[in-house]
Amino acid sequence: MTDTPHLGLPTLAAAQAQKHVTHNEALHRLDALVMLAVADRDLAAPPAAPAEGDRYLVPTGAAGGFAGRAGQIAHYVDGGWDFYAPRPGWLCWVADEGVLLAWTGAAWRPVVETGLTGAALQNLGMLGVGTTADAGNPFAVKLNNALWAARGVGEGGDGSLRYKLNKESAAGTLSLLMQTAWSGRAEIGLAGDDDLRFKVSPDGAAWFDALRIDRASGRVFFPATGGPREVLTADREYFVRTDGSDTNVGALNSPGGAFRTFQCAVDVVRETLDLAGRAVTIRAGNAGVFGGVTVRGPLVGARGPDALALIGDTTDPTRVVMQTADATSVMRGEDGAQFTASGFKLTSMAGVLIDAARFSSVMVQGPMDFGATGPAGDHLFARRMSYLGISGAYTISGGGRNHYRAANNSIVSAQSVTVTAIGTPAFSQAVIGLTAIAELILTPATFAGSINGPQYIIDANSVLIAPGTVLPGSSPGALATGGQIA
Numbered sequence: 001m002t003d004t005p006h007l008g009l010p011t012l013a014a015a016q017a018q019k020h021v022t023h024n025e026a027l028h029r030l031d032a033l034v035m036l037a038v039a040d041r042d043l044a045a046p047p048a049a050p051a052e053g054d055r056y057l058v059p060t061g062a063a064g065g066f067a068g069r070a071g072q073i074a075h076y077v078d079g080g081w082d083f084y085a086p087r088p089g090w091l092c093w094v095a096d097e098g099v100l101l102a103w104t105g106a107a108w109r110p111v112v113e114t115g116l117t118g119a120a121l122q123n124l125g126m127l128g129v130g131t132t133a134d135a136g137n138p139f140a141v142k143l144n145n146a147l148w149a150a151r152g153v154g155e156g157g158d159g160s161l162r163y164k165l166n167k168e169s170a171a172g173t174l175s176l177l178m179q180t181a182w183s184g185r186a187e188i189g190l191a192g193d194d195d196l197r198f199k200v201s202p203d204g205a206a207w208f209d210a211l212r213i214d215r216a217s218g219r220v221f222f223p224a225t226g227g228p229r230e231v232l233t234a235d236r237e238y239f240v241r242t243d244g245s246d247t248n249v250g251a252l253n254s255p256g257g258a259f260r261t262f263q264c265a266v267d268v269v270r271e272t273l274d275l276a277g278r279a280v281t282i283r284a285g286n287a288g289v290f291g292g293v294t295v296r297g298p299l300v301g302a303r304g305p306d307a308l309a310l311i312g313d314t315t316d317p318t319r320v321v322m323q324t325a326d327a328t329s330v331m332r333g334e335d336g337a338q339f340t341a342s343g344f345k346l347t348s349m350a351g352v353l354i355d356a357a358r359f360s361s362v363m364v365q366g367p368m369d370f371g372a373t374g375p376a377g378d379h380l381f382a383r384r385m386s387y388l389g390i391s392g393a394y395t396i397s398g399g400g401r402n403h404y405r406a407a408n409n410s411i412v413s414a415q416s417v418t419v420t421a422i423g424t425p426a427f428s429q430a431v432i433g434l435t436a437i438a439e440l441i442l443t444p445a446t447f448a449g450s451i452n453g454p455q456y457i458i459d460a461n462s463v464l465i466a467p468g469t470v471l472p473g474s475s476p477g478a479l480a481t482g483g484q485i486a
Helices: 019-035 262-272
Strands: 056-057 073-076 080-084 091-094 099-103 108-110 127-129 139-141 173-180 182-192 197-200 208-213 234-242 279-284 288-290 291-296 308-313 320-324 331-334 338-340 345-348 354-355 360-365 380-383 387-396 404-407 411-421 432-435 439-441 445-448 456-458 462-465
Touching: 091 360, 234 262, 262 279, 262 291, 262 308, 331 338, 331 360, 354 360, 380 387, 380 411, 404 411, 404 439, 432 439, 432 462, 456 462
Parallel strands: 127 139, 234 279, 279 308, 288 320, 291 331, 308 338, 320 345, 331 354, 338 360, 354 380, 360 387, 380 404, 387 411, 404 432, 411 439, 411 445, 432 456, 439 462
Antiparallel strands: 056 073, 073 080, 091 099, 099 108, 173 182, 182 197, 197 208
16 A cells, blocks of 8 residues: 555555545545644643544644644544644644644744745735725735844844835935824925935924934034034134035035035034134135125124134135125125125125125125126125124225115224225226115225226215215215215
C-alpha cells in the first residue's frame, strides 16, 4: 500500500482485503485536511471534552496528548487523536482569531507576514483597515492605536526605522494634517516650498505660520510672533561678500562664512535677534556690486539708529556699490526703522538712493558717493514723519530729480557737511525739494564743484534753514504756498 504524495492518503492495492478500512482512512484524512480550519492554535494540552471532528494546531511546548506534536494538525476522530504533519504552503484558518495561516516549513505564520501572497498585495488600488477606502482616500485606516517598530538585527534588520514621504516638486505639498471633526487645526510639513513649516488654524480656513525652518541655512523663524530670539550679550558683526552665500551664517569674512546680500543680513538681525541694547554691524567683506537693502520696522531691543550699522568701504566708497535696476529704493528704512550707513556708492535706474519712510530714522555718517538715478529718483528723501541725518564729507557723482528731498512732516539735516560734486551732476526738479510741512537744515554746509538745476523748490509751508550756506545749483529756486528760507 502507498500514500498520495501531498495529503498522504492511503491508496487501495489490487486484490486488497478489507478495502473499506483503507477507503475510510482516506476519507478521514480528507475530512481533516481539505478546507483546513481549526478551532484554536494555542492550547497547551488537548481539551477535556473534544467533539468528534474537532481540529487544533498544536503549539510548541504542548503537553499531554499533544506532547511532541508541535506544529501538527490534531484531529479528534473515533474517540482519539490523529496527527498530521503539514507541508510547506498548506493554509489553515484559525477560527477563534479570524486569521489565515500558512506553513513555511518551520512554523505557522499569518499569510500576509509570510509573503506567500505578496504578489497579490502589490499595486493595490485601494486598501481600507477598519473602514472603507475611496477614490479620495485610497488608503484609509480607522483604529485607536498604531505601531511602527524597527526590525531588529536578530530579525534580519538593522534596528532602525525611517519613515519616508516624497512629493514630486518643491511647489507641491507634503504634510501631516491634524483635524478636529474633519476640520484642519494644525499642519506640519513642506507646504508650497521646501522649508519646514508648523501651521495652526482656529477654524480650518485661516492658517498661521507659527514656525518656519529655512531649508538652506537651518535658521528658525517665528512668523507669527517674531520670537523667541537670540538675546545678544555683546556687539555682533556680520559680513557680506560678492562671493558669499545667503545660506551661510554671516559670521566670517570668507566665501564660506559671509552672506551674499545685505538684505539677508538685515533680515537675520530683524527676525532672529533681540539686540538687548547691543549694536550690530553689517560690513562689506570685499569690493563689488551689491543689491539694495530695506530695513523694516524697529529692531527688537534696539536703542537708537546706532544699533544697526551698514558699512561699505569708508576709505574709498566707490569700491562698494549698492544699486537697484528699477524704481526700488537702494537703501530704505520704513515703519519706524533706524540705522546708520557709510562707505557706499549708491546708484539706481529710477529709485531713491536713501529713503527714510514712515516714522523712520536714517543716519548717513562718513564718506558716501551718490551716483546717478532716474529723472524721477531722489538722492536723499525723508517722508511721512521721518528723519534723515547726514554728517561728514561725501560726494555727488550723478544726478536725479532732487539731491535733498523732504515731505509730509519730515526733516533732512545736513549740518557741518562738506559736499564735493564730481563732473556736473544735474537735477531735473531742483537740488532741494521740500513740500508738505517739511524741513531741510543746512547749518552750515559747504559745496564744491558744479551742480546743474534750480537751487530749490519749497512749498506747502515747508522751510529751508541755511544761514551762511551758499546753496548749490545753476539757477535760482522758487518758493510757493508758504515756503520759507530762514
